[in-house]
Amino acid sequence: MRIDRIHVYQARLPVVDGVYRMSHTSVEALDSTLVEVTTDDGLSGWGETCPIGPVYQPHHALGARAGLEEMGPGLIGTDTSSTRAVARRMDGLLTGHEYVKAAVDIAVLDVIGQRLGVPVSTLxxxxxxxxxxxxYSVTVGEPDESARVAAEKVRSGYRRIQVKVAGRDLAEDVETVRKVWEAIGHRARISIDANRAMTVAHALQFDRLCAEVPFVLEQPCNTIEEMELLRGRLHHPVLLDENTVDVNTVLRAIGSGIADGFSFKVTRLGGLTKAALARDLCALRSLPHTCDDAWGGDVIAAACVHLGATVDPRLLEGVWIAQEHLEGHYDPVNPVVVKDGHIAVPQGPGLGVRPDADLLERLATYGG
Structure with missing residues (x-):
């Protein structure tokens, strides 16, 4: 039950529909890092971390690989029966870098699930x-095009639409919000995501100009301190996203009342084990939240779905996966896909997906 080998792989993920645009950045291809943890009893589990470029958060693909190189040799021989014990070992080898450790945490849970014959959601x-x-996330675009895409996705079964804004003229953002609302009305919930690009003054003005449109406003400003200045001054509920850098910050935000909900990223929080703690904190205060990640393929998608399946349905804002922007799957036999706006929980023990290593590029091996 101890770690015998760790393989590190790379997957290149081009955005098939052109460019994914956000307030701060646009991406045409993503660089994902996958981890395969093999134990001395012959089991292997998979994890994944895929930052959406190097400027969305202080995460980047080369940093993920460097972190694994730092920790990998020292993890050989670690008992995998407890994810908390593995976490302590990782913390003893590398401070911080939770998005790197997340891939190992997910892989270890995959191993434990296979050993016990249960899905990760059970764990x-x-x-x-x-x-x-x-x-569905509608990227920054022309108002009419954003409204067209939103209406199309609602027809296909989505009941929540996220619309990216900011990084451009305020009037264009306001027009986009109004046209999306006209196009979909109450057929789906609307989240307006500024990806922290607004100033406090900008957020207040935007909120008032769109007061008649029902939506939640996601991470309008950059820092926790700016978000605190918005408390009690907005018409719309506010979700925190990029500021939720760890579980302690989630606890602080809940205690201070600066968030009406959260958009959680599994790897940002440090993996499924820590994301489950954040889930439970939200349950104590009946705060809605998502269970998703920045980007990636079937492995991180499966992880997010397993976590989402454990959330009280009235509190789950949805699970976003990058599948609609990607071509192909790591596991062609058991792919994780969106159908009619929903994602089936993967079947089988562990994550329920087994990547084909021949589709990936092996970069490093530790142990063995």
Missing amino acids: LGGAVVDSVPSY
């Missing part, structure tokens, strides 16, 4: 649904 407290609602 996280137990699934309460067989499938989870997804949501």
Whole structure:
């Protein structure tokens, strides 16, 4: 039950529909890092971390690989029966860099699930649904095009639409919000995501100009301190996203009342084990949240779905996966896909997906 080998792989993920545009950055291809943890009893589990470029957060693909190189040799021989013990070992080898450690945490949970013959969702407290609602993210674009895409996705089954704004003229953002609302109305919930690009003054003005449109405003400003200045001054509920850098920050935000909900990223929080703690903190205060990640393929998608399946359905804002922007799957036999706006919880022990290593580029091996 101890780690015998760690293989590190790379997957190149081009954005098939052109460019994914956000307020701060645009990406045409992503660089994902996958980890395969093999134990001395012959089991292997998979994890993944895929930053959406180097400027969305202080995460980047080369940093993920460097972190694994730093930790990898020291993890050989670690007992995999406890994810908390593995976490302590990782913390003893490298301070911080939670997005790197997340891939190992996910892989170890995959191993434990296979050993016990249960899905990862069972290890996280137990699934309460067989499938989870997804949501679609409309990237920064022309108002009419954003409205067209939003209406199309609602027709296909999505019941939550996220619309990216900011990084351009305020009037264009306001027009986009109004046209999306005209196009979909109450057929789906709307989240307006500024990806922290607004000033406090900008956020207040935007909120007032769109006061008649029902939506949640996601991470309008850059820092926790700026978000605190917005408390009690907005018409719309506010979700925190990029500021949720760890579970302690989530606890602080809940305690201070600066967030009406969260958009959680599994790897940002440090993996499924720590994301489950954030889930439970939200449950104590009945705060809605998503269970998703920045980007990636079937492995991180499966991880997010397993976590989402354990959330009280009334609190789950959805699970976003990058599948609609990608071509192909690591596991062609059991791919993780969105169908009619929902994602089925992967079946089988562990994550329920087994990547084909021949589709990936092996970069390093530790141990063995």
